[in-house]
Amino acid sequence: MQAKGQAERYAILARIVALNKERAAEEAKGLVRRLRPEYQALDYQAPVLQTLDLGEAAAPAPDNLIVWPGSLPEQVNAVQSILSSAVSPLAAKYVARTFKGKRATSVRPVLEPLASIGMARQLKDGRYAA
Incomplete structure (x- = not known):
């Protein structure tokens, strides 16, 4: 049994x-x-148990885009000015967005020398700060 x-x-x-x-x-x-x-709370959503990498917050697009300077010294001054006025470190693509028609590949050759001579700092994640 x-x-x-x-x-x-x-x-x-x-x-x-x-x-x-x-x-x-x-x-x-x-x-x-x-x-x-x-x-049951039908509208309940379970909390996210992992941290989400949302990436870097996008810098707001400026009202007036700056024309890319023709000479290297003017480019250096313009890029350094952008970095020094930024409230947080910027990736090359966000620096480039302040210039009319420029991409990160255009700005990087100016950012890297600025970092090498101490006029900017390159962070481990690739962003730049004044």
């Missing part, structure tokens, strides 16, 4: 495990069943 009761308990447990696997598969596909929806 005791063996029969144990077999029933095992069958119940096996059925619960099988149902749990089915629910886990459904939830993985986005189907979430609620036993008592009136007690």
